[in-house]
Amino acid sequence: MNELDIHPPLVEQLLTQFLREELASAGFSRAVLGISGGIDSALVAALCARALGPQNVLGVMMPYRTSNPDSEGHARLLAARLGIQTKKVDISAMADGYLAAHEVKDRMRRGNVMARCRMIVLYDHSVEFKGLVIGTSNKTEILLGYSTQWGDSASAINPIGDLYKHQIYQLSRHLGVPSEILDKAPSADLFEGQTDEGELGFTYAEADRLLYWMVDERMSEQELVARGFDAAFVRRMAARIAATQFKRVMPIIAKLSQRTINQDFRYLRDWGK
Amino acid sequence: MPLTDCRLTLAQTNPALGAVQRNLEEHVAAIEAAHAAGSQLIVFPELSLTGYFLKDQTAELALDVDGPELRTLRELSKRISILVGFVERARDGRIYNSAAFLEDGALLHVHRKVHLVTYGMFDEEREFAAGDEFRAFESKLGRFGVLICEDAWHVSSGLQHFLAGVDAMLVPSCSPGRGVGGGATELSSETTWRTLLDAHAMLFQTWVLYANRVGWEDGVFFWGGSRAIDPFGKLVTRIEGFEPALAHASIDGGALRRARVATPLLRDSKPWLLARGLERIAAAERAR
Structure with missing residues (x-):
């Protein structure tokens, strides 16, 4: 048992x-989400299926022509296991329409375009299926800023954004996510051979533990080092969190009037609900 | 009058944020259900008429204690005593996080939350003025004191009610659920509140009637767990799960007398030592 362990049934x-x-507050009873074949979207699909009934969940598979075919296979396996509705929308023509015309070669730019194409597909299906887009970003990647702004980070509500990757695995095992998904290395699958941990340069286990003590428990750098964390790693992570804060907030509005949206015009989204 | 045998209802509600009229209708339904179940008292959560994270809605939803919403409930209090949470606009324009005790068609008591929460996820001092007293009051059912949520986290609040000889502490609350780590099978907020409420019942030898709300407001949920605890610290009833519900419980008026004979804490409390101690601390502060 460690500090990150959750009690999955709770x-x-x-x-x-x-x-x-x-x-229900937003006037919906159905959900739309992208299912990538990875663990985060698998977990959210499983939660949605249990919460809303599988017939009220649409899992959209959105491969690009270079995507690993295993990803779609795993997404289909998951959807069959859960009994949710599925749809496949190949984003190759959509993404290439821009990428080829503008000769975008940079790997990160290409990945961001793909992520934003998928966002467009999901928000359009939101209207067609009459379901809200459910987010699939976990706390570890949100804190690390390991996402595309307005791409995979875009959603109406997110059930797993306060769970670290370790907790994602725990809850996924509890909800019966297929072992093929549980056991493979996490990857954004934006280019061949990509893995999250390879790209980040550290493991999720290392990141989770540090983020927990740093963010949840508000430990100082000194306290973290005394706990056994490498000082350079602590500083690197702290800098990364600060540098990616822009991905976690709404766009900044220049205040001119007496009452400015989100400054002194403050209401919850559930206003009157 | 000492506490009588009575029946009470804890209303674990899920108010709609800022929809006072809709919430009022739900209050009326709960009051009628409690009355039908034979209860003489119903306790609603903190801010039960409005919901919790009101931000700019706070001032927009502030009610006059003589206004129509409370008048509706006052009318119903001819049948059953009611503790209800609302945003109070005082005559001088100050806005309070208040709970009103209504009985026999009259407003018997208003408690204004003293210990507003302003840290972490909370920002109450931005929205509300703080109340400035803990006053016990006489109901036809017994002598009561109100602690609104964070009030109960300051031992000096319950202590004043204890020394004023209350039979029951009514604790309306909007406690958000949080803390799922460490492998615990319950929320850490539940663990701490249970400890807190049990301690109040035992140390202040009083009935503790805790009504906490449920439901979600922009991703924050309230964990419920409404309960009645007797003056021995024994759980009499508790609402399980995170859903809206009513719990009816019977209060054995004699339990209070028996607890205070078995362990006469109030008799032996020596409040003058506290007064002297506080004076000494204050004098030392002044001299510093």
Whole structure:
């Protein structure tokens, strides 16, 4: 047992209630999400299926022509296991329409374009399926800023954004996510051979532990080093969190009037709900 | 009058944020259900008429204690005593996080939350003026004191009610659920509140009637766990799960007397030592 361990039945109960109630507040009872074949979207699909009934969940598979075919295979396996509805939208023509015409070669730019194409597909299906787009970003990657702004980070509500990767695995095992998905190395699958941990330069286990003590428990750098964390790693992570803060907030508005949106015009989204 | 045998209802509600009329209708339904179940008292959560994270809605939803919303409930209090949470606009324009005790068609008592929470996820001091007293009051059912949520985290609040001889502490609350780590099978917020409420019942030898709300507001949920605890610290009833519900419980008026005979904490409390101690601390502060 460690500090990150959750009691999965309790978290399942809370997150299924969250999905039902926040959807209902917005006037919805159905969910749309991208299923990549990875663990985060698998977990969210499983939570949605339990919360709303599998017939009210649409899992959209959105491969690009270079995507690993295993990804789609795993997404299909998951959807069959859960009994949710699925749809495949190949984004190759859509993405290449821009990427080829503008000769975008840079790997990161190409990946961002793909992520934003997928966002467009999901938000359009949101209207067609009458379901809200459910987020699949976990706390570790949100804090690290390991996402495309307005791309995979875009959603209406996110049930797993306060769970570290370790907790994602725990809850996924509890909800019966297929072992093929649980056991493979996490990857954004934006280019061949990409893995999260390879790209980040550290493991999720290392990141989770440090982020927990740094963010949740508010430990100082000194306290973290005394706990055994490498000082350079601590500084690198702290800098990374600060540098990616822009991905975690709404766009900044220049204040001119007496009452400015989100400054002194402050209401919850559930206003009147 | 000492506490009588009575039946009470804890209303674990899920108010709609800022929809006072809709919430009022739900209050009326809960009051009627409690009355039908034979209860003489119903306790609603903190800010039960408005919901919690009001931000700029706070001032927009502030109610006059003589206004129509509370008048509706006052009318119903001819049948059953009611503790209800609301945003109070005082005559001088100050806005309070208040709970009103209504009985026999009259407003018997208003408690204004003293210990507003302003840290972490909370920002109450931005929205509310702080109340400035803990006053016990006489109901036809017994002598009561109100602690709104964070009030109960300051031992000096309950202590004043204890020394004023209350039979029951009514604790309306909007406690957000949080803390799922460490492998614990319950939320850490529940663990701490249970400890806190049990300690109040035992150390202050009083009934503790805790009504906490449920439901979600922009991703924050309230964990419920509404309960009645007797003056021995024994759980009499508790609402399980995170759903809206009513719990009816019977209060054995004699339990209070028996607890205070078995362990006469109030008799032996020596409040003058506290007064002297506080004076000494204050004098030392002044001299510093």
